[in-house]
Amino acid sequence: MKKVEAIIKPFKLEEVKEGLAGVGVQGLTVSEVKGFGRQKGHKELYRGAEYVVEFLPKVKLEIVVTDDKLEEVVQAIVKAASTGRIGDGKIFISPVDDAVRIRTGETGDIVLS
């Protein structure tokens, strides 16, 4: 099992969700985060005082997938989330030992389907 964490631009969420549904992803978890990276922040202006906001709004998706699905899922995200501009975001893949479905207590790959 792998966890795919994708940090994307907020307005791409809908498209990515559809892309993932297209490759059979059944579940995912989304959170609002702030990102700091190469993408330049924007200027804000309050009573003549300008300052730069370096943390930009991003959306983080977490999807736990079976190992065999990993490649497909990553590709789907890349395809749907890419605009070609700096700040499109990153995907991180990390190992997951196990999953449990709270409702039933089931464990293993079955939880993800």
Next chain:
Amino acid sequence: MKKVEAIIKPFKLEEVKEGLAGVGVQGLTVSEVKGFGRQKGHKELYRGAEYVVEFLPKVKLEIVVTDDKLEEVVQAIVKAASTGRIGDGKIFISPVDDAVRIRTGETGDIVLS
């Protein structure tokens, strides 16, 4: 060391926290997330336009535990968070290499107690 990530229904937070305290969990971190899964979203209505909200509010708990505590912690969550209805959520278990207490710089299992 393991990280236990549990995605649960928001109104179960209090019970789960108590359940975890019961098995000696000393610390945890909570965030608000939106979940997408089998649980059907709800309809909303704005000036006659109905639409379905597919992302449902969930709460994510992150608890890093020593390996020996893992089982107990997972059981406590399952017990406290389960309502038997779709959408109760999932628990994911993943490896953690190390932990550091910022205040003291300590590392290792002691950080978790």
Next chain:
Amino acid sequence: MKKVEAIIKPFKLEEVKEGLAGVGVQGLTVSEVKGFGRQKGHKELYRGAEYVVEFLPKVKLEIVVTDDKLEEVVQAIVKAASTGRIGDGKIFISPVDDAVRIRTGETGDIVLS
């Protein structure tokens, strides 16, 4: 590749970000979380009913780094985030298999630079 997750006090964010920039960190992701630990919660008061808020506002930083940078990054966080008081927070280190830059599709360490 490693993921460094640091849970810190909110008002330390700016300093930690600068500390990390000092050791060459190019990107990070921040989210608002609530923490439960040894730090005592505060009392709130509503129409004479006092109650204790046990979940305290914290900020979670996620930084994926190459293995060689790990130590430096952890030290930078500890240095910048520490106040010496309970509740300064924790750092968790966990393995990451791979990273992908969405804009280009690149993978591997290059994504982190």
Next chain:
Amino acid sequence: MRPMMRLFDKPAARVCAMTTLVLFCVFSGPAYGQAEGADALNPGDTAWMLVATALVLFMTIPGLSLFYAGLVRSKNVLTVLMQCFAITALATIIWVVIGYSLAFANLDAQAAGTLNLASFIGGASKAFLRGVTPDALSGTFPENIFVMFQMTFFIITPALICGAYAERMKFSAMMIFTALWLLLAYIPICHMAWSGDGALFAEWGVLDFAGGTVVHINAGIAALLACILVGKRDGYGKTPMPPHNLTMTVTGAGMLWVGWFGFNAGSELAADGVAGNAMLVTQISTAMAALTWMGIEWMKHGKPSVLGAVTGAVAGLVAITPASGSCGAMGALAIGLIAGIMCFLGATTLKRVFGYDDSLDAFGVHGVGGIVGALLTGVFASESLGGLGMEHATMGAQVFAQFKSVVVTLLWSGVVSFMLLKAIDWTIGLRVSREAESTGLDLDLHGEEGYII
């Protein structure tokens, strides 16, 4: 004591008799329109009454609705706003169709010194506002403005009750309860208090300038019964249910304070020195009660809270309401102080001891504050205490008259509220499902969310 009045010495036992009388009267009484003096229209008084009306409506929407909405959990915020808004619309229509008439028509049947059916209820002659033409006067200003001014009281009173059953009552049940309660509880009390000579409270010499009985005690007792019969919120006492947005509550409190000038100073029905005095004593009592509540918290908990300050202010506003036509500056200081203390106890100790879940302290503030204010009106009207004087009564007699009006209101409104709530509970049910309560009423009842930020 005049014969009819004995009827009310043991009010509880006579409620059924009264109901019969009332219903009889409603459908039989000939109506002759509001008796007018030879007054001419005064544009200054008219201007003030137009504004006072706007101010009292402003108290409900957005004032009270913000005050209450900030106090609930965010998943229920819209429900509260919706209740106040829908009540505004509903009460308007009821008032126009029959309410105004039942409260203020058939005045010819009343006479000073006589207690009869017309002491308890008006008639149907002004249904659909028959005869309320632009030329009709009520004193020195047009009757249509009197209709509107009184309507705003008819609106805010049931809206106050929302505070008690917030976060769990069905919208449909709320609408039905409100409509019937307005007809059966509000209108009789309003008529008894304000329809002039021959009306019950007038005969007793009760002083209720701007609605201590009619509005606050009336709403307060209904609120208490509603929160008991609807039952506690799920998890009440175990999970904290803190206000989700105190900025909203403080904003609403400011609007209530300002709007209350229309309520109290408007109740003089003229732009004159008594109106000015009503405004002044309203300000004083409110300020005093706010400081009192803050002070108590400061002493008891080590810090004053903003919720305490604004709740105290509302307590002061409530308590001065009946007294605002008769007390002076010193009386207002005293009333504010006492109301601050008593409502603090009402919203904290009393609620804790009896264990009901009056979510936003509608009884604790309006019920308790209304009773305190009604009784103290009998005290501070006295010239010896800086008041404007009581016509013919000693202080003791005046307090006793006030007391009787409080008891009548508590009993009448209490019995009506109880019966209505029980009836609704048996038929369509008062309360949403547990699941709806946990999801939030906004989504469940209205299919909307308050914030998507």
Next chain:
Amino acid sequence: MRPMMRLFDKPAARVCAMTTLVLFCVFSGPAYGQAEGADALNPGDTAWMLVATALVLFMTIPGLSLFYAGLVRSKNVLTVLMQCFAITALATIIWVVIGYSLAFANLDAQAAGTLNLASFIGGASKAFLRGVTPDALSGTFPENIFVMFQMTFFIITPALICGAYAERMKFSAMMIFTALWLLLAYIPICHMAWSGDGALFAEWGVLDFAGGTVVHINAGIAALLACILVGKRDGYGKTPMPPHNLTMTVTGAGMLWVGWFGFNAGSELAADGVAGNAMLVTQISTAMAALTWMGIEWMKHGKPSVLGAVTGAVAGLVAITPASGSCGAMGALAIGLIAGIMCFLGATTLKRVFGYDDSLDAFGVHGVGGIVGALLTGVFASESLGGLGMEHATMGAQVFAQFKSVVVTLLWSGVVSFMLLKAIDWTIGLRVSREAESTGLDLDLHGEEGYII
């Protein structure tokens, strides 16, 4: 039919001629100041008009701006607030510099029974408010207050249009459009309707008490054209764009309701029984329309929404506006009911069928409601339906007069709006970039964020 009037039988064809006339008139017409009777200042009327003015300004800031701002996505919330605020400032200056004069100066050139240039536009003699000294009266109150009262209408009308092009229009384009639209569309219609004997609508005997044509239809048609010419929001129809903060919208709705008393009852320009009647029928229509909209939703979707309730209320307010000086309580019930139904269709079916993106239903509510109200004014003014009576017309004739005023307004304002929008689009462009739209206009246009919580 008098000769000049034939001009308007086919209004579309004559618009160019009218424009020429208008421009000619503006720069040539001698002006003699507002003709006054021998009235003396009445402090009561003056007091009321001071307050009515404050109430109408309150409708725009903060009322309307909150109502609208809650309905957009949070990334655009400030833009909406900014539009209303900047329009308030801009319209104020235009009104003072030349607007008031063009609308209300040169009245000596008008005469009952005569249609001439002065039936369509005023003159320049009161530019920079020349002659509006503290002593100058307008009826029974100072002319400077009349300037202010009318100014508040001049402010709110373009602010209503914001609802149509929200979330995508450039701020610069919005400012230019507003300035020119006020001069070329608002002022002529205002003059035709309200400058007294000899003005076009006055000659036709049109009843527009508080601005059905001048404000609502005028803004409504401009809104429709604006949202079509600016184009749909990115993702419209695909992505949901729910209101980000309905508490704000409900608050704004309450403020609009209360402020509207200044709008309608203030339009009597006196504190009297007609003002009182205007307030009363405003309240009734609003309540009725709110209940109607709620009822439709309840039947159609199984639950009433708070957004539905407040939108219905605004529909009722809009529709009663022209009628508020002439209909009675029964008429108001009917107007509210019909407005509730028609505006519901306007904001749902109509929009869906034609597929334009009127973001906040400025046309669906103000355009549709304005037309419905203008026409029904001709019906419910009738004494047989409880109205205050039409001077010389039968119901049919009155409805036809109303109809003509609606058509003139739609055409005049429609043509002007279309030309202005096209011209601005060709020059500086109406719309922000796609990227700005996706980031949010608050950051892109104003460098600010609504919430940093």
Next chain:
Amino acid sequence: MRPMMRLFDKPAARVCAMTTLVLFCVFSGPAYGQAEGADALNPGDTAWMLVATALVLFMTIPGLSLFYAGLVRSKNVLTVLMQCFAITALATIIWVVIGYSLAFANLDAQAAGTLNLASFIGGASKAFLRGVTPDALSGTFPENIFVMFQMTFFIITPALICGAYAERMKFSAMMIFTALWLLLAYIPICHMAWSGDGALFAEWGVLDFAGGTVVHINAGIAALLACILVGKRDGYGKTPMPPHNLTMTVTGAGMLWVGWFGFNAGSELAADGVAGNAMLVTQISTAMAALTWMGIEWMKHGKPSVLGAVTGAVAGLVAITPASGSCGAMGALAIGLIAGIMCFLGATTLKRVFGYDDSLDAFGVHGVGGIVGALLTGVFASESLGGLGMEHATMGAQVFAQFKSVVVTLLWSGVVSFMLLKAIDWTIGLRVSREAESTGLDLDLHGEEGYII
């Protein structure tokens, strides 16, 4: 020059002498009640003053409190709301107990052409509002409304100061400072400006219609000293401290704008053409200053901000305040323009250069705008510039009189504020702990959170 007046040619040197005089006067002066003409009560004026009073209270709660609360960080939002609310309550009680009397009693001791103790302070004869019965008149309306109207100014002035020390001052220190500052700074200036013939500013012929000196300069200089003595916020200049909720600020600004009509037009104390003119010029100056500030930002930063627009509006409101009884429309345009520019510099350059942390620009807007307005009042009162005329003075002489009143206010209020702040700092301390500041004052001082959403 009359003998007493020499005293004030070097005001700084004489402050101690004045203090002694003042204190002496307070405890010794016989008091005879407000001198009244043979005026009768005018219901129109009374209606307007009732409303104007409500409008000015509305400026503070919720107006100003929302305006300010939106500008702080969310962890401190309640503190700001609490400060405004608690000040409202506190100032009310002080005014009733002794404030009104010290400001407006003992007028018999004053005489035109004489400077004596009574030129600086009133007496104790109206303590606890002795003699302010419903019958007592103040001009053409009841004195109790005059008490209320003036009270609302007494409330808002210290509330303005909150903007300077926001986000770091102790609540207890704030309450003590406010109480003493009201007694020692506000009341004398109020008396000097507004107690009529024989009062210092009246003798100088100063024009301060609605409170340029009494309210804005007075509060402005206290604000400057407060923010300097309390010290900068932790991290000021390093960490950005952006407004947490600009929707709140814009809402508050709209309320301030509307409420200010009560402030300025109410200061005429009658519903007449001068009141109308005050409303008109208030509107014009505000609009002009809002556009000016927006324009400057547009040129300087490439985009106009909504915070800029609303701050400009407040600058325009402040600056027109003293002038609103004497300038005309053209003067208002000029005052708005100049105030927009000067306050922009006050809130940006000036603050940056001197490096103080005036959190919400209380000095930058109220201090600077107040001074600009006070001086320009002397210019634009001139009939040659469209003003209503200065009684006996040339423009130069008038500006000099204005200048002297500015200097007296700055010095008197500055010295009093400095001494009070130092004294409080030495005793209980002005400032919360660093930890409390980092946690947020809401939790630390009041045990509450603004938002739990």
